[in-house]
Amino acid sequence: MTDGEFEAIFEEHRQAVYQFAWRMTNSSSSAEDIAQDVFLALFRGDAEPDRSRGSMRALLLGIARHMAWKRWRLDQRWSSLEEEPLPSVSPLVEHLGTEQAVSAAVAALPPLQRETLILATYQGFSLQEIAETLGVEVGTVKARLHRARENLKRLLAPHRPGSMRSVTEYGTAK
């Protein structure tokens, strides 16, 4: 990969990679570190673009996800990566502003649900793209996304929008 090709990829995807890492970690410094590692891995050739595995963005976010998980494992933040235990409703969410409440509720999701929801809602990935990025079946993605949304519906119930004007189909994976 030439310097020019690398710079074009960086310019095109840096926001997506950084914002994905930011939402996954809830930390600006961690997101910056992860984004840096993702692009340097690409530059060094540690991550060869594989057209059969989807788009460049899917490849980069797949690396970002891997690096975020590595950090979490090092921090031992999760005793279990499985998605079965449902998050409990935090009373704090009720007293937060809407933005902080959404952030806290997404952070409270089990990690497999969280990454699926972020890819679907904020990266606009299709179920197929998510499946390719995560290396799982489409049916698994559907199930995780459904559970994530059901959990959020319950967690964020205290923040029910007052009026529902012109709601678009924003962020819903087709």
Next chain:
Amino acid sequence: MEPLNDRELDELLKQWPAPLAPETLAKRIGRRQRGPWWRWLLTGSIRVPVPLALALGGALMLLFIGVRGPAKNFARQSPPSVFQPVKRLEPRIIRSSYEANH
């Protein structure tokens, strides 16, 4: 409390914007990308195809055996009988001038 419906949830999820990537990210990438050439000697890595790595390993092993081989032969061909005892020992005693005068 009654859970949200899909539309209400989507409305709320829209209200969690992520910040833009900081400019420092580009600087960090650029700095690492264009680091000094000698850094590669410390941190760089190269990819070597397995057949080539095996061939190089074999060549190194042969070279090692080749270097060590003659030494073994020399040891085998040089029995202790080659070393003859000194027939006539005439040590030369050197005295200091102080010793000679006193």
